[in-house]
């Protein structure tokens with residue numbers, strides 16, 4: 001299995017700088033890198049530090065739309081090349097939606113068998129981020145989808161600005177870890193093994209989610225819910241399939257841990273665009289409060305209908 005780390009973030013946020021530092025931090029890891037650029041001529045590939053690495057460029061389009069088929073071809077070619085690869089880094093264009101790229105790794109069984117999506121990292125520029133958020137919805141989608149948010153250019157902002165931004169981002173995406181970064185240096189963390197899509201990691205992060213919370217940024221809102229009771233699996237499945245099929249354009253991220261009727265273990269569900277990933281988590285411990293937890297981040301999502309829906313799931 002080749003682990004995959006997606007690196008997203010708005011235009012000029014510091015993605016290539018971060019990626020280069022990542023490559024330097026792991027000299028013994030054999031990387032393959034996919035650089036996606038929107039213009040006709042790819043230049044980011046040339047900016048990657050170590051020419052020893054296999055750099056694939058997907059230019060003149062954005063992987064999340066027109067190039068998704070091409071991404072699949074590159075992945076297949078990578079496998080067929082017979083090259084030894086430990087880890088794949090995918091740097092998206094600044095205007096890409098990471099969820100649709102992630103969906104290629106989760107939704108295509110041939111790819112999912114060989115590539116394991118490990119984490120999605122968003123580089124958020126402390127200097128220009130507020131403006132990008134206001135002007136471009138995709139900047140919110142990148143934050144909403146990521147498991148790990150790195151604040152870049154902290155050396156160019158005041159400590160107070162950085163603190164405020166970190167606080168704000170945690171409200172926007174209560175599931176993500178937010179870290180400060182100065183000049184692209186790598187934080188002292190095992191970035192290649194964040195394992196954010198693993199069931200136990202989702203469970204761990206969910207324990208930090210507030211029980212009831214709403215945070216809005218323009219039209220983008222993040223809702224968290226926490227409720228007791230046994231959830232009916234058929235009703236839950238029906239609701240989520242409708243939600244993911246019909247509303248994936250407005251739901252940027254979904255993660256939930258459920259206490260399902262008749263299940264001795266937690267059930268962990270993650271939404272990646274119109275795909276959902278259902279896993280059996282750890283067993284409920286004796287005496288543990290069997291609390292369902294759910295986070296939904298998206299555009300213009302109202303809280304009340306979901307609260308009503310929750311009640312019907314418990315009946």
Ligand SMILES: Nc1nc2c(ncn2[C@@H]2O[C@H](COP(=O)(O)OP(=O)(O)OP(=O)(O)O)[C@@H](O)[C@H]2O)c(=O)[nH]1
Nearest residue numbers: 010011012013014015016017094152153182183184
């Ligand atoms: N001072 C400072 N500059 C940074 C930092 N991170 C990146 N930069 C600079 O910001 C500029 C853009 O950085 P890149 O790494 O190319 O950004 P990117 O997100 O890959 O850019 P695009 O591919 O165009 O979207 C470069 O001049 C970097 O040197 C940082 O933490 N501090």
